[in-house]
Amino acid sequence: MTVRVENFGVPWESGYGYVQALQHGDTIYLSGQLANDGTELVSPASLDANGTPTDFSAMGDQMRRTYANAEELLKRFGASLGDVVEEVVYVLDVDAAMAVAGEVRRAAYGREDPQVASTILGVTRLAFPEQLVEIKFIAKLAGATAP
Template sequence: MERQRASTGTEWEAQNGYSRALRAGNTIYIAGTTAVDLDGNVVAEGDPYAQTQHILDIIADALADVGANLDDVVRTRMYITDIAHQDAVGRAHGEIFADIRPAATMLQIEGLAEPELLVEIEAEAKLEDINGS
C-alpha cells in the first residue's frame, strides 16, 4: 500500500522516526500533537484552551498536506495532564468539531514531554474512495 507522509519539519520527527500525518489508502493517522512551535517552544503556556486551539490548527494543516480536512476526522484522542482542564479542552474541541462529531476520548495522564504541555491530541480521518464508500 502506498503511503503519503506529512511533516511539520520538527527535529523530533526524524529523530524518533515518525510522521506528523500518514495517509495509507483512504485512512489518515495524525500523530500525537502538542502545542509546540517549529522552534520547540511551548505555545500558550498554562492555557489548556489555547493549547488545544493551537494543536487543532497543526492537525488541520497536517490533514491538508495529505489531501484531507477536519470534516474528514472520525476519531480524536485527547490526553490531558489535569482533569480540571477537561472543560477548556472540550470547549476548544467542540468549537471545531461541533457539526463533525467524531468519536472522541479524553484521558488524564501523568505527564507529557515537557511539564508546560497540558494537552496532546491524536486524530484519525477517513476519505471516501472514488466509489463513494
C-alpha cells in the first residue's frame, strides 16, 4: 500500500525527523500540531529566567492556530476537521486549557457538540519553551482508497 505524506517545510521536521501528516489507506495521521505560522510561534508565552512559561493567557490563540494548521494539512488530503475521529490535546496548564477549549473546539469543528473522541493531558514541557499546546489528530475518510 502506498503511503502519502505532507509537510510544512519547517526546520524542525528534518531536525527531529518526521512528517506532519501521513495517509495510510482511509486514515490520516497528523503529528502533534502547534501554533506556528511558518517558523514563528503564534502568541508565544512569556518565559521566566529559567525558560518556563509564566503566563497562560495565550492558550486560546495558540489553540485556534493549532486547529487552523491541522485543517490546512487535512485539506491537502481532501479532508477537514469534520473527518477527525480522535484528538489528543497536550497542554502545559490544564485549567487554562479547559477555560478556553470548549469555545475554541466548537468553533474549529463548526458545531456545538464536536463528534470527535478527545483526550486532554497536562504535560511538563512541549517542543518549544513558549509553546502552551500541541494537538495530534487521526482522521478517517469515508470511501477512500490508498493514495
